[in-house]
Amino acid sequence: MQARAALASVLAVVLALSGCAQPDSTIHAAAGSPPVESTTPTAPTTPTPSPTATHTKPPKPPLRPLPPKLPAGLRRTTGVKPVALTFDDGPSPAWTPKVLDQLRSAHVTATFCVVGLEAQRHPELIRRIVREGHQLCNHSWRHDLDLARRPVADIKADLVRTNKAIQAASPGTPVSFYRQPGGRWTPEVLAVAKELGMRPLHWAVDPQDWDKPTAATIAKRVHNAARPGSIVLLHDGGGNRAATLAACPHLIADLKHRFGIVRLR
Numbered sequence: 001m002q003a004r005a006a007l008a009s010v011l012a013v014v015l016a017l018s019g020c021a022q023p024d025s026t027i028h029a030a031a032g033s034p035p036v037e038s039t040t041p042t043a044p045t046t047p048t049p050s051p052t053a054t055h056t057k058p059p060k061p062p063l064r065p066l067p068p069k070l071p072a073g074l075r076r077t078t079g080v081k082p083v084a085l086t087f088d089d090g091p092s093p094a095w096t097p098k099v100l101d102q103l104r105s106a107h108v109t110a111t112f113c114v115v116g117l118e119a120q121r122h123p124e125l126i127r128r129i130v131r132e133g134h135q136l137c138n139h140s141w142r143h144d145l146d147l148a149r150r151p152v153a154d155i156k157a158d159l160v161r162t163n164k165a166i167q168a169a170s171p172g173t174p175v176s177f178y179r180q181p182g183g184r185w186t187p188e189v190l191a192v193a194k195e196l197g198m199r200p201l202h203w204a205v206d207p208q209d210w211d212k213p214t215a216a217t218i219a220k221r222v223h224n225a226a227r228p229g230s231i232v233l234l235h236d237g238g239g240n241r242a243a244t245l246a247a248c249p250h251l252i253a254d255l256k257h258r259f260g261i262v263r264l265r
């Protein structure tokens with residue numbers, strides 16, 4: 001009898017372990033087994049959560065699924081004929097100053113969607129962006145592509161932390177926009193951004209400069225896709241932006257000539 005109980009315990013442990021690896025299979029595996037393990041007190045088939053067990057971290061909440069299509073209310077156009085330029089993922093000491101030089105010589109302004117961690121690292125670049133008449137957009141603390149799928153409290157903490165880093169660099173500067181990393185919006189992140197006074201900023205033209213096409217390709221993609229009022233997505237951070245930088249004189253001149261370039265409002 002003791003041997004039988006021991007065997008049942010072993011079986012129960014094995015079943016419990018296999019249940020950990022494949023959450024959906026636990027019930028089916030148990031169904032074909034002798035009934036003894038469910039009554040064996042020494043080997044529970046499922047781990048019992050204990051209020052005193054503080055050594056284990058609580059499981060991370062599952063990510064909310066992305067909606068099948070982008071939520072309504074995203075800003076993609078300027079609302080007027082001139083287009084707007086947006087630069088994401090900076091500020092970067094390697095690229096942002098060069099982008100700023102180009103914008104200055106072309107006499108145009110842009111919106112910089114900055115990552116909070118980079119804003120904290122390079123506050124002088126935040127100040128230069130503001131000083132030269134550009135505006136700022138919150139692009140999350142560390143460019144978490146899944147941020148919009150996390151609990152609302154986590155989303156809010158991330159956006160607040162990013163705005164604080166921007167404010168620490170440049171007190172009193174308004175952060176009028178939020179752009180979700182990867183454009184992976186959910187209604188929840190939209191609501192949090194609005195609650196914090198930021199408008200959700202998407203885009204109409206994405207030349208995918210992050211994927212390292214040539215400068216000529218970037219300029220051509222922008223040329224072909226731009227329409228009156230387009231918000232154009234480019235990058236001044238997050239990697240080597242030499243091609244974007246080389247494309248900028250051409251695409252800025254082209255957009256200026258065809259539509260004009262305006263600051264987002």
Ligand SMILES: [Zn+2]
Pocket residue numbers: 088089139143181182
């Ligand atoms: Zn980004």
